[in-house]
Amino acid sequence: MDDVLIVITLLLVAASATAAVAVRDPVRQALVLSLLGLTLAALFTVLQAPDVALSQLAVGTALTPLLLTLAVRKVHRRPHTRDDGRGGETTGSTESAGAIESAAAKERGE
Amino acid sequence: MSRRLRMWVLALGLAGLAALLGAACFELPDFGGDQHPYGDRAVRAALSHHTANVVSSVNFDLRALDTLGEESILFGAVLGTVVLLRQTRDERHVEPAPARVSPPVRRYALYALPVTLVVGLYVVAHGQLSPGGGFQGGVVAATALHLLYIAVDYRALRRIRPVGRYEVADAAGEAAFVVLGAAAMLGGSAFLANSLLPYGEFNTLASGGTVPLLNAAIGMEVASAVVVLLARFLDQAVEIEESPKPPSTPTSRE
Numbered sequence: 391m392d393d394v395l396i397v398i399t400l401l402l403v404a405a406s407a408t409a410a411v412a413v414r415d416p417v418r419q420a421l422v423l424s425l426l427g428l429t430l431a432a433l434f435t436v437l438q439a440p441d442v443a444l445s446q447l448a449v450g451t452a453l454t455p456l457l458l459t460l461a462v463r464k465v466h467r468r469p470h471t472r473d474d475g476r477g478g479e480t481t482g483s484t485e486s487a488g489a490i491e492s493a494a495a496k497e498r499g500e
Numbered sequence: 501m502s503r504r505l506r507m508w509v510l511a512l513g514l515a516g517l518a519a520l521l522g523a524a525c526f527e528l529p530d531f532g533g534d535q536h537p538y539g540d541r542a543v544r545a546a547l548s549h550h551t552a553n554v555v556s557s558v559n560f561d562l563r564a565l566d567t568l569g570e571e572s573i574l575f576g577a578v579l580g581t582v583v584l585l586r587q588t589r590d591e592r593h594v595e596p597a598p599a600r601v602s603p604p605v606r607r608y609a610l611y612a613l614p615v616t617l618v619v620g621l622y623v624v625a626h627g628q629l630s631p632g633g634g635f636q637g638g639v640v641a642a643t644a645l646h647l648l649y650i651a652v653d654y655r656a657l658r659r660i661r662p663v664g665r666y667e668v669a670d671a672a673g674e675a676a677f678v679v680l681g682a683a684a685m686l687g688g689s690a691f692l693a694n695s696l697l698p699y700g701e702f703n704t705l706a707s708g709g710t711v712p713l714l715n716a717a718i719g720m721e722v723a724s725a726v727v728v729l730l731a732r733f734l735d736q737a738v739e740i741e742e743s744p745k746p747p748s749t750p751t752s753r754e
Contacts, residue, residue, distance in 0.1 A: 392532075440631035441555040444623070448639035453726065456643070460733040467741070 392436075399433040416462045420455040427451035550699040551708035552629045559633065560714040564692040567714070568677055571721055575674045578725045582667070585732040592743045599653045609651030616644035624719035628708040634718030641719075642726035654738050663731045666724040673721025680714055 406426040413419050427450025434443035501509075529535060546557030559567050587593060620641030627633030649657040681692035689695040692714075700707035 441553075441633070441636070444632045444636035445639075448636050448643070452643050453639060453730075456646075456730070457733055460730075460737040463737040464733075467737070 395436045396433075399429065399436050402429040403433050417459060420458040420462070423458065424451050424455040427454070547702075549694055549709055549711070550702045551711050552703045553627065553631065553633070555631070556628050556633050556711055556715060557708070560628075560711045560718075561694040561709070564681070564694075564714060567718065568681065568692065571674060571677060571718060574722065574725050575670065578670065578729050581729055581732050585736050587735075587740050590743050591740050594739055594741045596654045596738045598655065601651065601653070606651045609647045613644055613647040613651065616647065617641055620644055620723070624716065624723075625705070627715040627719070628711045629703060629705070634715045634720075635722050638719045638722030639726055642723040642730070645727065646730060649734070654734065657734075661727060661731065663728060666727045666731070669720055670724035670728055673717050673719075673724060676717035677714060677721070680710055680717065684710070 403426070406422060406429050410419060410422040410426050413422050427446055430450060431443040431447040434440070434446055542558055542562065543554050545562055546552075546554040549557060549561055551557035551561065620637045620639075623632035623637030623640060624634050625637075627637065645661060646657065648660060680696075684693045684696055685691050687696050694709040694711065697709045697713075699709050706712070
């Protein structure tokens with residue numbers, strides 16, 4: 391019974407971790423990261439480490455996604471102060487990283 | 501360095517890592533075995549100091565110095581965030597507009613806030629008895645306050661959260677840990693040794709010697725650190741905005 395639970399939670403962790411990498415939009419990624427934190431907390435509980443599970447729940451499920459979404463909001467707020475036609479519709483994280491870089495380059499006056 | 505060469509270096513590193521990890525895995529004890537030499541000793545040491553939660557005993561008694569290091573990392577990280585995310589000269593402060601919150605969200609968040617806060621404080625207070633402790637409970641209590649941002653708006657959150665005081669509490673929690681450690685030295689023992697207070701009756705709130713005090717110091721430090729951290733991020737996301745560039749000072753190098 392224990393082994394079945396461990397295998398199930400391990401599979402859930404693997405699935406949500408893969409999803410966190412596969413999803414490219416940073417906001418969705420934060421949500422999937424929250425789900426990953428939840429599955430990890432379940433895994434730690436099943437492995438009889440409730441202290442670690444509590445930390446994982448507090449930091450991985452609540453705090454980190456919150457900080458990420460706040461950072462994304464800050465980055466998306468930037469373009470509409472300038473009229474460079476980027477309305478914040480970012481489809482990929484590499485693309486948005488490039489956008490941030492070019493915005494930063496503009497900032498420095500290059 | 502060409503791309504090809506870099507790939508070779510990467511492949512070499514990965515192969516080495518895989519070989520070492522593979523070799524290490526074959527030497528590991530079997531999963532779920534009943535031989536736990538470190539666990540047995542930790543449990544014995546925790547019981548001899550009347551600490552019911554062995555993990556707290558490891559964190560705040562047996563390896564309290566490691567916890568001091570971890571706490572200092574968090575302290576330093578928050579300090580760095582405060583410095584990096586301050587309002588710079590070319591940014592301006594925008595008063596956030598009151599936001600409309602849908603009634604079910606408001607109701608849920610306002611009910612959840614006191615419950616979450618009490619759960620966080622409970623977890624901190626019972627760190628020496630049950631799973632959890634200053635770190636876990638501190639994060640829960642700190643995030644609980646931010647339900648007010650979800651329930652009402654940013655100005656309401658700002659009113660119950662004077663960041664300056666939380667910064668002081670953050671530093672005080674960090675200092676309290678060091679002072680408690682030094683007090684053990686003054687008492688004629690090693691730094692952070694659990695020798696100051698009587699161990700008390702097993703499985704009561706006042707048991708475990710200095711473990712509950714160090715645990716409370718961590719709780720205060722972590723809760724304040726998370727509040728300050730989120731305050732800086734929220735300020736950036738909600739209040740601080742780039743000033744429109746004045747046209748009189750061209751910065752272009754072209």
